[in-house]
Amino acid sequence: MQARYMVGMAVDATGAGMYLPLSLLYFHHVTGLPVGQVGALISSAALIGLIGNPVSGVLVDRFGARTIVVGGYLVRAVGFTAYAFVHSPAPMFLAVLLVSFGDVSFSPSIQSFIAEIVQGQARDRMLAAQRSLRNAGLGLGGLIAAGVLALDADAAYLAVVLTAAVTYLLTALIMRSIPVPPGRHAPAGAKRGYRLVARNRPFLTLTLLNIPIAFGYMVLSVSLPVYVTQHLSTPASLIGVLYAINTFGIAVLQIPVTRALARYRRTRATALGAAVFCVSFVGFALLGLLPARSAVLAGVFLATALFTLGELLHGAAASALVASAAPAETRGRHLAVYQLSWAVPTALAPAVLTALLTFSPAGMWLVLALGVTASAVTLLGVEPRLPHDAVRPAPQAVTVG
Incomplete structure (x- = not known):
């Protein structure tokens, strides 16, 4: 069962890795629209797609x-197939909107699915393996895309989007073949809506505490490239190296780090990850004060390594904590609400982080450091109000297949 799940994640990540690096370029190529207009259309569709988040929780x-x-995988497969027929703004917007609905359903549904098929510390290990495998798949997909696009032909772009559509279809078939243990899913009453989630104060606190951390996660793709090239005057080629350090580090180290953390409370591991993020962000802020170019480059690598360590400590532990803190009968709705703490910062990060960076490069990093520190401290305070099994998972777990 777990092997089939991991195969599905590998197929999914490889397809996503092929497309993600050229999402803007693809639509710019096939529609002829300026990159800025393409980006605005994609962001608009993604924001509208957020309305599918609460719906996915109910479903x-x-x-x-x-x-x-x-x-969700089938919806994205259809959407990516539609990409092949896009040649103007309106069809592009509709196709991206369709894919956005599939995207927003992923996090609450996949975390609920994992919670249904594995229990206890096995859930942490599975989430760690998933993060590791997805990073490796994204990297592999990116390399495949680079090779295909080196051909510099219309057929190459078409091949990438259609291959991504096929990977989503294959993943859907793989996931459908995974059995769910009897009794793990208990359908919730239709009249409950989101009222039970609104009454769950500890869970809502977890959701709010994730917002500063979600903004922190976005620096690698949003503000770090601008910061290191324009404010630290480092070569643009360094961006790819830093991204490789992050993805390779997670792919290789996530499983052993999660195993080492198994003896500790999930809340402590999550808070520790946020604390390491803080150290990383303070390090980035101080780089502008270094006079020597060699010291700046060394500092960039060190701060990126610390950022990666923060992800390793925080990622799997936080996901397992939240999935376990959500009541089983309304887990989908709880996780849909929690997903908003990722989706909204992801949508706002380009505007917010860019504005902060423009106002004060060092100030942006210090604001992020303050935010993640506040999250870490508050999380330790809310720990006694969380379900015991969510904080301290059972060492043994029941799985199927």
């Missing part, structure tokens, strides 16, 4: 996580 609780996981 998970009503029909089961596996059904929504499979449905």
Whole structure:
């Protein structure tokens, strides 16, 4: 069962890795629109797509996580197939909007699915393996895309989007074949809506505490490239190296780090990851004060390594903590609400982080450091109010297949 799940994640990540590096370039190529207009259309569709988030939570609780996981992959497969026929702004917007609905259903449904098929510390290990495998798949997909696009032909762009569509279809078939243990999913009553989530104060606190950390996660793709090239005057080629350090580090180290953290409370591991993020952000802020170019380059690598360590400590532990803190009968709705703490910062990060960076490069890093520190401290305070099994998972777990 777990082997099939990991195969599905590998197929999914490889397809996503092929497309993600050229999402803007693809639509610019096929529509002839300026890159800025393409980006605005994609962001608009993504923001509208957020309305599908609460709907996906209800659907998970009503029909089961596996059904929504499979449905989300099928929606994206159809959307990516539609990309091949896009040649103007309106069809492009509609196709991206369709894919956005599939995207927003992924996190609450896949975390609920994992919670249904594995328990206890096995959940942490599976999430760690997933993060590791997805990073490796994204990197492999990026390399494949680079090779295909080196041909510099219209057929190359078409091949990438259609291959991504096929990978989503294959992943849907793989996920559909994974059995769900009897009794793990208990459909929730239709009248409950999101009222039970609104009454769950500790879970809502977890959701709010994730917002500063979600902004922190976005620096690698949004503000770090601008900061190191324009404010630290380092070569643009360094960006790819820093990204490789991050993805390779997570792919190789996530599983052993998660195993080492198994003896500790999930809340402590999550807070420690946020604390390491803080050290990394302070390090980035101080780089502008270094006079020697060699010291700046060494500092960039060190701060990026610390950022990666923060991800390793925080990522799998936080995901397992949240999935376990959500009541089983309304897990889909709880995780849909929690997903907003990722989706909204992801949508706002380009504007917010760019504005902060323009106002004060060092100030941006210090604001992020303050935010993640506040999250870490508050999380330790809310720990006694969280379910015991969410904080301290059972060492043994029941799985199927």
